[in-house]
Amino acid sequence: MHPSRVIRGKTTELLNGRHILLGISGSIAAVEVPRIARELLRHGAEVRAVMSSEAQRLVSPEAIQFATGHPPITQLTGDVEHVSLLGPGPDRADLYLIAPATANTIAKIAHGIDDTPVTSCASIALGSRVPILLAPAMHAQMRQNPAVSEALAKLRSWGVGIIESQAAEGEEKLATPEDVAAAVLHRLGRGPWKDRRLVVIGGAAREPIDEVRSISNESSGVTAVSLATQGYFRGAEVELWMGHHSTTIPRYLDVRKWRSVDDLLRLARERQRTLAEAAAVLVPAALADYTVEAQRGKISSREHPEITLRLRRTAKVLPQLRALASRPVVLIAFKLESTTDPAVLEDVARTTRKEADVDWVVANDVGTMGSSEIAALVLPPHGSRFWLRGTKFEFAGKLLDDIARDLPTTSFAPGVPKGRPGRRAGGPDVPPSQRRQGRGRRRR
Numbered sequence: 001m002h003p004s005r006v007i008r009g010k011t012t013e014l015l016n017g018r019h020i021l022l023g024i025s026g027s028i029a030a031v032e033v034p035r036i037a038r039e040l041l042r043h044g045a046e047v048r049a050v051m052s053s054e055a056q057r058l059v060s061p062e063a064i065q066f067a068t069g070h071p072p073i074t075q076l077t078g079d080v081e082h083v084s085l086l087g088p089g090p091d092r093a094d095l096y097l098i099a100p101a102t103a104n105t106i107a108k109i110a111h112g113i114d115d116t117p118v119t120s121c122a123s124i125a126l127g128s129r130v131p132i133l134l135a136p137a138m139h140a141q142m143r144q145n146p147a148v149s150e151a152l153a154k155l156r157s158w159g160v161g162i163i164e165s166q167a168a169e170g171e172e173k174l175a176t177p178e179d180v181a182a183a184v185l186h187r188l189g190r191g192p193w194k195d196r197r198l199v200v201i202g203g204a205a206r207e208p209i210d211e212v213r214s215i216s217n218e219s220s221g222v223t224a225v226s227l228a229t230q231g232y233f234r235g236a237e238v239e240l241w242m243g244h245h246s247t248t249i250p251r252y253l254d255v256r257k258w259r260s261v262d263d264l265l266r267l268a269r270e271r272q273r274t275l276a277e278a279a280a281v282l283v284p285a286a287l288a289d290y291t292v293e294a295q296r297g298k299i300s301s302r303e304h305p306e307i308t309l310r311l312r313r314t315a316k317v318l319p320q321l322r323a324l325a326s327r328p329v330v331l332i333a334f335k336l337e338s339t340t341d342p343a344v345l346e347d348v349a350r351t352t353r354k355e356a357d358v359d360w361v362v363a364n365d366v367g368t369m370g371s372s373e374i375a376a377l378v379l380p381p382h383g384s385r386f387w388l389r390g391t392k393f394e395f396a397g398k399l400l401d402d403i404a405r406d407l408p409t410t411s412f413a414p415g416v417p418k419g420r421p422g423r424r425a426g427g428p429d430v431p432p433s434q435r436r437q438g439r440g441r442r443r444r
Helices: 028-042 061-068 081-086 103-110 117-127 147-157 177-187 224-234 261-270 272-277 318-322 340-358 392-405
Strands: 017-025 046-051 095-102 132-137 165-167 169-174 197-202 206-208 214-217 238-241 254-257 280-282 330-337 360-365 373-379 386-392
Touching: 017 028, 017 117, 017 392, 028 046, 028 061, 028 095, 028 177, 028 373, 046 061, 046 081, 081 117, 081 280, 081 330, 095 117, 103 117, 103 132, 103 147, 117 132, 132 147, 165 238, 177 224, 177 254, 224 238, 224 392, 238 272, 261 272, 261 318, 272 318, 318 330, 318 340, 330 340, 340 360, 340 373, 373 392, 386 392
Parallel strands: 017 046, 017 095, 095 132, 197 238, 197 280, 238 254, 280 330, 330 360
Antiparallel strands: 165 169, 206 214, 360 373, 373 386
8 A cells, every 4th residue: 555545534524525736846945845745645545646847856756746646747758648637527636736936937827838747737726716825935025025915916806816825944844744734624614614614712721810910710611723724624714712821723713802801701792793793602710700800010028928819700702703793693602510420410500501591512621621532512503412522633533523513504694684593403412413314435
């Protein structure tokens, strides 16, 4: 078995059955292409490559063949490879990714010049309406060249997606393999989340004691980032509202910061339209139950060897989110408890759903905090219950797939009436993914 087959689908299977043509042009960043190809394979894609002659001077065709499992196209022959792979027909690629895309290649594509296998493939892809993504890599001064900016703007107007480069050391460096794969996943997203708006509220509240101290809850933010990432991979338009956290947030996510519960509620009011137009709002945030009257400046420890804090209840966030995001927006609450007793978790979850008027509740114990793993009791809207277990990243994908089956089927465009969530059949303790025959992995 070729090594490329061993890693296929190891991260997700969201690109299963998808064929990606990877165009490689002559930037030194071409040495990163094997890593990009392997990252796409880890999401289940089938990857083939096409190389310009300049790219072959920087990375060998043998290295690309090892990375993809297929010999790359290094010149066009009588087999008209560019037409076979991107023209009409059942075997054409689902997406043409050019990484790295040099200033030269970008300008040629924008002006219809076909003098390399990479640009000829681009010409066919544009004519066949195959989605195209470009990942530029060049010196910063070249990126600032108005001709390059004009060419990129023209390509955007044609529907070509641009994966933003990383500005560093005077260069516009190629995006990371993870960022490139995320862009591919998002562009090829399919299913109920495609083009739906998803809001994820995560992180921990920090209630200020003075201008340097605060009361906070424990939260790494991993669950929220995993949910936002998995939603983005499925094609959703994601907003991540993030409080205090210790995890890294991918740069492709649209992030808005909040600090205290009052900050969060202020943000919710400012983003009311976003909430009202969302398909779903998930709230795994560690929200403070208590706050204090913050003091100006810094309380002196020399002058105050002891201080007494008078705590007062904070406003309840979930009911206010429901008021701003009325149904059919699906509101999902997360409830953390100290107990591991399933009966107690279920009772708390049902109480939360009733008091906060939410649709789904996800309940788990404190063992989740600081762990990469999660075991959570999930209560959907229709009286059933089931458990989800695994890494937080896996859990996020499974949960979103289950929630997706309850999403309205109509458009969420502003001004369009939203549909009602459909009902499901199924008994207790059976996850939605197992309730219908034929709900297993799709054959593509």
